[in-house]
Amino acid sequence: MLSYTILYEKEYLVEIGSPSDNLYYFFDYDERSYDINMEFQHFHHFYEMHILLDSEANHIIEGNLYGIKLYDIVCLKPTILHKSEYPEGPPRKRLIIQFNIPILADILREQFNQVMSIFEEEIPIYRFDTKEQEVLNNLLNDIFSISKAKSSLSTLFIHNKFTEFLCAIYKFRKENRYKPEDKSTTTSKIYSVASYIHNHFAEELSLDILASKFYLSNYYISHLFKEVTGFTLINYIQMTRTRNAQQLLLFTDTKITEIAEKCGFTSFSQFNRVFNKYCKTSPRKYRQQGHLDNNFQTIPTLFTRD
Structure with missing residues (x-):
């Protein structure tokens, strides 16, 4: 049982920059239901992460169907075709993170590319045990709290925390327990x-x-x-x-x-x-x-x- 859940507020948005900017963040806390499943797979020119904050849903990536559960992290690289599917019943909570991150120094490029390899896996979905998940949840909660504090340095703080979040997923990648479920x-x-x-x-x-x-x-x-x-x-x-x-x-x-x-x-x-x-x-x-x-x-x- 997790000691720490991900902080959530319906229809809460954190926006930094725009999708065309080198530095762009968009955190979208909301819920979706079967009635508003999108019609067909779509794509973006930025990175996107889908984190389920509810019991179950599906994600389709390039025509492949994957079942996801609470706190599963779906990592979607730019231009990949994808869509979420939510089951019938009450709406399901989720957190969507869209972002672009500039590389400010060449010396960091190789290390940054290593971290971003989490988006290049054949199945880019991550599921962790309690110890690793609590670390990740705490980092997301730090971002949520920073966004509420409205500090003059909040953009820098969020950027640093999110970079730490990506690095943590990369660090824990070998502990990934996600395996596609057998469908009918x-x-x-x-x-x-x-x-x-x-x-x-x-x-x-x-x-x-x-x-x-x-x-x-x-x-x-x-x-x-x-x-x-x-x-x-x-x-x-x-x-x-x-x-x-x-x-x-x-x-x-x-x-x-x-x-x-x-x-x-x-x-x-x-x-x-x-x-x-x-x-x-x-x-x-x-x-x-x-x-x-x-x-x-x-x-x-x-x-x-x-």
Whole structure:
């Protein structure tokens, strides 16, 4: 039994800077429920951590479904596709932390990169025993208390405490006890298909190809995919390709025609039609808007909080 819980106040926000700044922090204490689960996986250009302050929920990362429990820490690197799923019943409390941290001295770069490797794990979810968890909870509670004190040095204090929090996770990483739970056979199979789509979206994908790949009938995969994920197979493929195209439009100078090809669209006209369908704008206008709005907060289907 933990002696220390994470301090919480519904709808409490701590904001330092903006997402386009080199130094940016956003702590969002709130709750979410089944009724407001987001529609599809999204991405950010900053780091994000999801800490569950309740009994259970799910997190989907690049098409893989992971069950999470109290105090599990989900570490999400920039541009990774993800979303939270909350079960039916009462709302679940959670803490979302979004951040950018600048490296002020080259001498620290190698060590900082080591610490940030916690976001690069194949399954970037952390679950610790009481001893380690209490250390982490205390650091988060220090940040909460500092934000309430309104000191003239609060930004520096929060920055230092959060850096210590990241270092503590890195220090404890070998004690990570998180292991994915076994899901039902049906759910497991369907999310295996979803994961495959995320890893092969640039290739030709169709109902026939995926059914053959996973030794499933066309009827089975088409009906159960919608039942488990909430999306038809074709819509899921299109949205995965569109999300990846969004990233290339915003964060690279790749020609739009090349982006269409890289993301698995058979023609530019198909790319333009599908992109308009989900983003309500053309790829060209989407890129232009992204360059005008460095916060990316007005761009459709991008800036979302779990």
